[in-house]
Amino acid sequence: MSERVYNFSAGPAVLPEAVLAEAQRDLMALPGVGASVLEISHRSADFSAILAQTTADLRTLLNVPSGYQVLFLQGGSRLQFSMVPMNLLGEHGQTADYVLTGSWGKKALEEARREGKTQVAWDGAETGYDRLPSDEALALSDDAAYVHITTNETIEGVQFATEPEVGDRPLVADMSSDFLSRPIPVDRYGLIYACAQKNAGPAGVTVVIVRDDLLARAPDGLPGMLLYRNHAENNSCYNTPPTFGIYLVGLVAKWLLHEQGGLDGIDQRNRDKAALLYRVIDESNGFYRGHARPADRSLMNVTFRLPDADLEAQFLRQAKEHQLHALKGHRSVGGIRASIYNAMPPEGVDRLSSFMQEFAAQHGS
Amino acid sequence: MSERVYNFSAGPAVLPEAVLAEAQRDLMALPGVGASVLEISHRSADFSAILAQTTADLRTLLNVPSGYQVLFLQGGSRLQFSMVPMNLLGEHGQTADYVLTGSWGKKALEEARREGKTQVAWDGAETGYDRLPSDEALALSDDAAYVHITTNETIEGVQFATEPEVGDRPLVADMSSDFLSRPIPVDRYGLIYACAQKNAGPAGVTVVIVRDDLLARAPDGLPGMLLYRNHAENNSCYNTPPTFGIYLVGLVAKWLLHEQGGLDGIDQRNRDKAALLYRVIDESNGFYRGHARPADRSLMNVTFRLPDADLEAQFLRQAKEHQLHALKGHRSVGGIRASIYNAMPPEGVDRLSSFMQEFAAQHGS
Numbered sequence: 001m002s003e004r005v006y007n008f009s010a011g012p013a014v015l016p017e018a019v020l021a022e023a024q025r026d027l028m029a030l031p032g033v034g035a036s037v038l039e040i041s042h043r044s045a046d047f048s049a050i051l052a053q054t055t056a057d058l059r060t061l062l063n064v065p066s067g068y069q070v071l072f073l074q075g076g077s078r079l080q081f082s083m084v085p086m087n088l089l090g091e092h093g094q095t096a097d098y099v100l101t102g103s104w105g106k107k108a109l110e111e112a113r114r115e116g117k118t119q120v121a122w123d124g125a126e127t128g129y130d131r132l133p134s135d136e137a138l139a140l141s142d143d144a145a146y147v148h149i150t151t152n153e154t155i156e157g158v159q160f161a162t163e164p165e166v167g168d169r170p171l172v173a174d175m176s177s178d179f180l181s182r183p184i185p186v187d188r189y190g191l192i193y194a195c196a197q198k199n200a201g202p203a204g205v206t207v208v209i210v211r212d213d214l215l216a217r218a219p220d221g222l223p224g225m226l227l228y229r230n231h232a233e234n235n236s237c238y239n240t241p242p243t244f245g246i247y248l249v250g251l252v253a254k255w256l257l258h259e260q261g262g263l264d265g266i267d268q269r270n271r272d273k274a275a276l277l278y279r280v281i282d283e284s285n286g287f288y289r290g291h292a293r294p295a296d297r298s299l300m301n302v303t304f305r306l307p308d309a310d311l312e313a314q315f316l317r318q319a320k321e322h323q324l325h326a327l328k329g330h331r332s333v334g335g336i337r338a339s340i341y342n343a344m345p346p347e348g349v350d351r352l353s354s355f356m357q358e359f360a361a362q363h364g365s
Numbered sequence: 366m367s368e369r370v371y372n373f374s375a376g377p378a379v380l381p382e383a384v385l386a387e388a389q390r391d392l393m394a395l396p397g398v399g400a401s402v403l404e405i406s407h408r409s410a411d412f413s414a415i416l417a418q419t420t421a422d423l424r425t426l427l428n429v430p431s432g433y434q435v436l437f438l439q440g441g442s443r444l445q446f447s448m449v450p451m452n453l454l455g456e457h458g459q460t461a462d463y464v465l466t467g468s469w470g471k472k473a474l475e476e477a478r479r480e481g482k483t484q485v486a487w488d489g490a491e492t493g494y495d496r497l498p499s500d501e502a503l504a505l506s507d508d509a510a511y512v513h514i515t516t517n518e519t520i521e522g523v524q525f526a527t528e529p530e531v532g533d534r535p536l537v538a539d540m541s542s543d544f545l546s547r548p549i550p551v552d553r554y555g556l557i558y559a560c561a562q563k564n565a566g567p568a569g570v571t572v573v574i575v576r577d578d579l580l581a582r583a584p585d586g587l588p589g590m591l592l593y594r595n596h597a598e599n600n601s602c603y604n605t606p607p608t609f610g611i612y613l614v615g616l617v618a619k620w621l622l623h624e625q626g627g628l629d630g631i632d633q634r635n636r637d638k639a640a641l642l643y644r645v646i647d648e649s650n651g652f653y654r655g656h657a658r659p660a661d662r663s664l665m666n667v668t669f670r671l672p673d674a675d676l677e678a679q680f681l682r683q684a685k686e687h688q689l690h691a692l693k694g695h696r697s698v699g700g701i702r703a704s705i706y707n708a709m710p711p712e713g714v715d716r717l718s719s720f721m722q723e724f725a726a727q728h729g730s
Contacts (some may be wrong), residue, residue: 006397006587009406012608020393020401027389034370035688036385038567041691042396074439074569075590078604082588089421114586161382197605202403204439204569223447225440239443240562242569244609250401284513325399328403331647 006348009326010154011177012197018259019251019343037247042240050243051236054250061256061263064186064209071208071228072236075202077104077135077176078101079226080193080206081111084172087218087228088191089116094145097121099138099164101131102153103332108174129156131293135165144219146170146190147350152178154198157303157337158292172213173194176298179207181342182267190214196245197344198300199267203254205245217283244339256342266342273340273349274299279364280356288310288356291335305335307363312336315359322355324348368683370715374691375467375704377562377665383624384616384708387398403613407605416601419615426628429551429574436593436609437601440642442469442541445558445571446476446593449513449537452583452593453556459510462486463504464529467494467518468697473539477513485489486512494660500530510582511535511555516633517543519563520695522668522702523661528553535579543665544572546623546707547632552589555579561610563705566617570610597605621707638705638714639664645721652729653721656700662699670700672728677701680724687720689713 007014032039033046040047043170055070064070073079085096089112096107096116100123112118122133140147147166154177161169163185170190179194186192186230191210197203202348208228215229224230230238236246260266278297281304291303306312312335320328329335340349373377395402397413405412412643420435429435431559438444454477461481463474465488485497486505504514512531517524517540528536528550535555544559551557556575562568562722573593580594589595595603601611627630643662646653646669654666672676682691694700705714 003399004394007400007404009400009404010603011411012404012406014404015401017393020403024389024392027392028385029369034368034373034688035372036380038385039377039379043696044374044691072439074607075444078605079439079588079590084592086588114588115543195605198572202607202609203407204610223444223479224476225444239441239573240568242439242567242607242610244567245569245607275442278721295687308388323399323542331408333573342451345419365550 003335004010005323005325005345006351007339007350008340008344008348010198012203013339013341014343015202015248016252016255016337016343019248019255022251023248031196035146038244040243042237042243046241050247050250054246054253057250057257058207058331061180061253061347062184062186062209064177067212069210069212069215069232071210071231072241072249073206073208073231074204074242076195076203077174077193078107078128080174080208081108081228082115083228084146084191084193085112085118086222088172088214088227089145090217092218093117094143094238095119095141097141097144097147097169099133099149101132101150101158102122102156104155105148105150106175108150114124115211120126128151128291128294129158130291132160132296133164133195138166138170139165140166144169144173148172148174150174152300154299154301154339155303155333156291157298157301158296159298161302170211180252180263180266181270181300183263186365196249201249202245205242205249207249224293252351260342269346270299270340273344273346275348276301276349277302277338277340277356280353284356284360287360298337300341302338303329303335311363318359319352319355322351324352324355336345370688371709371716372690373703373709373713373717375563375617375695375702377568378704378706379536379708380567380613381617381708384497384613384620386614387614389410392489394621403609405608407602407608411488412608415612415615419611419618422615422618422622423572426545426618427549427574428550432577433551434575434577434580434595434597436575437606437614438571438573438596439562439607441568442539443472445539445573446473447480448591448593449511449556449558450477450480451587451591453535453537453579454510455582456584460480460484460508460509462508462509462512462534464498464512464514466497466515466523467521467562468695469518469520469539469541470513470515473513477643492521492605493516493656495661497523497661498529503529503531505531505534509534509587510617511537513539517541517663517665519666519704520698521656522663522666523657524663524665532692535576536700545617545628546635546665548628561614566614567610570607570614572614575663634706634711635664635705638709638711639667641714641718642703642705642721643669644691645718647723649725650729652725665704665706667703668694668700675697676728683724684717684720687716
């Protein structure tokens with residue numbers, strides 16, 4: 001096998017080696033099946049068992065209460081940006097409230113505006129999306145159809161540590177980049193969606209967790225594929241689902257449950273990894289400047305700048321020589337971004353923090 | 366590695382062993398990349414090269430003329446059932462004509478009806494979708510926005526051998542189940558779509574080939590993910606595409622180009638495989654009754670009945686003992702269906718035809 005580097009990509013992102021090894025072992029034929037998981041019908045008993053186990057393991061990991069459906073869809077979060085308002089705004093002229101804490105929330109709002117009445121409940125633009133709102137700062141509609149948040153903004157590197165208080169309005173969360181990275185109280189949410197390619201699996205599969213009562217809201221006439229109800233009623237087999245993606249999400253869930261101590265275990269590892277990098281930033285005498293306000297820092301995406309663009313380019317080049325890859329910040333903001341999702345091993349973060357210290361010592365004033 | 370059976374699944378379906386072997390070899394790390402193709406950013410140079418090569422190979426295989434875009438989307442044909450009318454019916458009150466030759470065409474029409482004015486140009490219901498229309502039988506609208514056909518109906522097993530004559534109306538084809546199985550004159554079509562999980566790759570990636578002038582038709586206000594234009598302008602990276610699926614489509618395209626003699630080569634193999642099974646049916650003295658009229662038979666899905674349901678159940682059980690799997694007809698019609706896509710090796714068809722002959726000899730009157 002080729003040597004593996006430390007891959008800090010923001011997504012698609014590193015997967016657990018144990019998951020890749022099992023997928024590789026069985027790629028020609030699943031044990032006892034005689035065909036690859038890539039080749040079997042989504043309606044076969046073999047795939048149905050994979051789907052059922054994956055669903056059950058996600059329910060266990062997240063402690064999903066009864067009264068919620070777990071769905072596997074396609075189209076990424078981008079399609080959810082549209083499906084959420086199409087299904088939940090209904091036909092009663094209600095308003096959807098959007099809390100904007102970064103680039104992805106803004107894109108979600110942009111799509112929602114095409115579908116119905118929206119309102120910005122808070123916008124962090126003034127300080128460059130470096131912080132989260134207090135509960136008091138949220139201007140919520142009295143009859144909001146839902147309140148939309150992005151739990152972790154990958155580009156700016158800010159993350160909600162707890163749920164904002166929204167009363168009895170359904171809270172809808174784009175959890176794409178911190179799904180399965182920590183325990184969450186699912187019952188605080190009406191709907192959660194997450195593309196898999198950060199913590200949960202490969203690109204091409206999107207997990208949706210939705211409360212039963214919200215399934216009924218959708219107006220008649222939506223395209224069949226965009227109606228959550230159709231997917232719920234057909235156990236994610238309304239059409240052919242992304243079978244291999246679901247299989248990999250299942251392997252990741254199994255790895256979390258049985259090798260990482262569940263979400264409590266992975267949460268502790270994630271906190272330790274992030275603390276290490278933020279400490280290097282905070283102790284660099286200003287050589288590294290974190291983007292997010294310390295209280296609102298993401299445990300998933302550590303974003304920072306160096307004194308100038310030349311040094312950033314040099315940092316990226318030298319990092320690569322240390323097998324530290326994909327550290328470039330998002331093209332819209334520049335700088336450096338270290339994405340340290342569940343599957344980034346502590347050894348990768350150790351190596352990055354050592355490199356950062358050496359680089360600062362060489363180039364700091 | 367586990368022993369592989371002969372898998373006649375209608376989709377997800379058998380993949381070429383050479384493709385699976387290469388994917389397996391490189392699953393932990395692509396050569397020279399240091400990370401799995403499942404883990405790299407869709408905007409990385411490494412993935413961009415895969416996307417470019419896959420696109421180029423598909424263009425070569427299908428001889429796609431300039432003036433057409435090749436796109437990789439998500440959501441399967443089911444989402445195309447909606448995207449086609451949303452994008453092509455435009456806002457001018459035009460009519461979309463649907464030619465119904467089986468179950469999938471009917472589902473496509475059902476979705477189109479939600480989006481605008483439609484008309485049934487021909488419906489094979491009267492004879493149980495066992496045949497195709499002559500050109501003269503098509504009742505086309507004068508100003509049809511497009512004419513929709515399903516080139517191969519997997520459930521009934523009927524397939525267009527050539528394009529129907531539709532004048533200068535754009536021909537739109539659901540080619541999900543015979544895409545890449547034979548050469549086609551792309552310039553006869555306005556838009557072609559195909560989910561990959563029959564001949565082209567795994568579930569979760571959908572190929573769309575669309576003529577440039579049709580991209581401009583879409584009305585304002587469509588959800589961003591459902592606008593072909595967005596995908597065309599962003600080279601299929603409007604959002605994170607299903608990267609692993611695209612990689613596998615690329616491996617399949619390479620296999621077709623370099624090991625199968627392109628689409629001419631695979632077409633001949635497919636014709637030979639189908640001829641073998643249809644000969645067994647035709648020479649069985651009525652023991653096997655093919656569903657489709659001989660002139661309109663599918664080269665991809667060979668559908669037939671036995672004298673009664675008990676014999677069909679016995680046939681399926683015994684076939685499985687011969688390592689001949691997934692031969693059950695679609696739940697909506699019953700009977701037997703042998704899907705013999707590109708990657709079904711001739712040896713599998715040989716074994717099935719021998720088994721069919723033996724079974725008929727034992728149970729025929």
